[in-house]
Amino acid sequence: MAYAIRTFGDPVLKSQAAPVTDINGKVARLVDDMFVTLHESDSGLALAAPQIGVQKQIVVWDIDDEKHTIINPQIIESDGEWVYSEGCLSIPELYVDIMRPDRVLVRGLDLDGNEIEFEVNELMGRMFQHEIDHLNGVLMFDRMSPEQRKLALTEWRKMQESPEPGQSRHVPLP
Ligand code: ZN
Numbered sequence: 001m002a003y004a005i006r007t008f009g010d011p012v013l014k015s016q017a018a019p020v021t022d023i024n025g026k027v028a029r030l031v032d033d034m035f036v037t038l039h040e041s042d043s044g045l046a047l048a049a050p051q052i053g054v055q056k057q058i059v060v061w062d063i064d065d066e067k068h069t070i071i072n073p074q075i076i077e078s079d080g081e082w083v084y085s086e087g088c089l090s091i092p093e094l095y096v097d098i099m100r101p102d103r104v105l106v107r108g109l110d111l112d113g114n115e116i117e118f119e120v121n122e123l124m125g126r127m128f129q130h131e132i133d134h135l136n137g138v139l140m141f142d143r144m145s146p147e148q149r150k151l152a153l154t155e156w157r158k159m160q161e162s163p164e165p166g167q168s169r170h171v172p173l174p
Contacts, residue, residue, distance in 0.1 A: 002037045003052035008091045008139065008156065010053075017048075017055045017135040019072045023113050027058070031069050031111065034060045044089045046127050048134035051090050059131040063124075070116060073108035073132050083173060084126050088140050093159060093168040096152050098143050100129050147174045 006012050020027055030049070038047045038060060046061035057072045080102030085095045103121040106128045110116045120128065133139070141149050148171060155169040 001033050002040045003033060005037065005041065005047075005051055005089050006053050008141075010090075012050055012053050012055065013090055013134070013139060014137045015050070015055060016137050017050050017057045019057050020109075023071060023109065023111060027056075027071070028111060030054060030056070031058065031060060034058065035062065035067055038062060041089050043087065046131050047089065048131045050134050050137070057135045059128075059135070061127060061131070069111050070106070070108040070118075071110070073106050073128065073135070075104050075129065075132060076107050076117075077103075077105040078125075078129075079103050080121070082122060082126070084123070085170060086126065086130060086140055087168075088130070090134075091140060091156065094140075094152065094156055094171070095168060096140055096144065096148070096171040097173045098140060099173065100126060100143065104128055106132070145174065 034047050034052065037052055038044050046059060049056045049058040059073055060069050078101035081099055082102035083097050083099045086098050087095045102125055104125045106118045108116060141152060144152060152171045155171055159169060
């Protein structure tokens with residue numbers, strides 16, 4: 001079953017998700033539904049549970065038709081710097097150049113409760129940072145300078161006031 005993706009302004013996106021304490025059948029079904037929801041979106045690479053209104057620390061992603069899940073993920077280490085034009089299913093059609101660490105070491109659990117670890121950079125590093133932010137109630141807007149946030153919010157409001165399908169907006173680094 002596909003869930004509705006919550007969008008910017010929904011308070012659920014600003015709250016802290018709880019760790020999963022019991023990886024049971026309910027969690028497995030939720031993960032299945034997260035993939036259905038992700039696959040119904042046009043542009044999504046990954047999805048965090050709060051984006052469908054569930055305050056649990058679960059992230060799914062799909063690369064080359066392979067489904068991946070991480071539960072209770074934590075960033076253990078990060079270094080470097082990389083600017084990338086980030087998008088978010090909860091802030092549709094807005095792409096913003098954001099500087100973040102390039103490389104991250106992420107640790108969490110798989111659906112069997114085994115510890116898993118990823119050391120990744122560039123796009124994958126960005127994906128983990130963005131999705132783990134969602135688990136902590138942090139959105140792209142919170143990763144911008146005040147100046148850039150103002151520009152991005154102006155673009156976002158323009159799109160809400162006069163939506164034109166298929167038209168995306170890009171906010172560079174100031
Ligand atoms: Zn997002």
